[in-house]
Amino acid sequence: MIAYVSGTCVFKEEDAVIIDVNGLGYQVFCPTTHSILVNHNITLHTYYYVREDAILLYGFESREDLNLFNRLITVKGVGPRVALGIMKKVPSSDLVNAIEAGNHTYLKTMPGVGPKMASQIVLDLKGKLVSASSNAPVSKFDGLFEDVAVALGDLGFKRGEINSIKTQLHESRATDINTLIKQALKLLAR
Known part of the structure; x- marks a missing residue:
């Protein structure tokens, strides 16, 4: 398992960056790349995903975002691609608040999320995200x-x-x- 990748960002796309670590370039898919600067050092906390036809790295600037991603992919029907799409569309705090509030309508606006998946996300994650995130305030x-x-x-x-x-x-x-x-x-x- 690769827990994090630390190196120089040498290339940036809309949904991925390539990080040079001692001459080896790692492609890391990220929910947002706008804050990552080319030719600057960066550390991304990663999720290492292996499937039959590919080995992929998903990277996050904070451990909290990685933990949220890990929680999302435990939901039936939510794979890494859908979870990344959700996290790309909204800030993590808004997503956590929507799940905790049981806001199915808001969740259905996320890419790849329909009514059934929105309900499943709320059912599986409600109450688990606040305790997992020490920064999430209870209103x-x-x-x-x-x-x-x-x-x-x-x-x-x-x-x-x-x-x-x-x-x-x-x-x-x-x-x-x-x-x-x-x-x-x-x-x-x-």
Whole structure:
């Protein structure tokens, strides 16, 4: 396994860079290459991918991005190419927030992600990314929503139903639990 590649960037494409390490050029696929400068030293944390017809390196400027990539590819149907496409389109923090909020609509806008895959990503990764990322803040709303979810669960609603209205509740900007529960009941009654 190759944990990282450190050397001079000698060539840059839209989705990959070539890094010279002691005379050996490694092609590394990256979600973003705009911050990487040609003829400058760089270190990329890598995921080493082997398949029947190719050996590929996927590189990330931070360990946190590599960890997010590793989590994404554990989801059924999400391979390295789809995960890289997702991470290329949005900042990692936005992606984590969308998954934690259960925002299927947002996830469906990612390349290669349809309704089923968006649901699978949320199902498999929700709650796992915040603990994996020490920098991911838990908002006040998330704490309130958990209280609302417990109350609604006690009333007999299933967690999937409750999670489906999280974005709508967040958009209401309500800041007290009683208002959130009333709004949730109205949304779930539809």
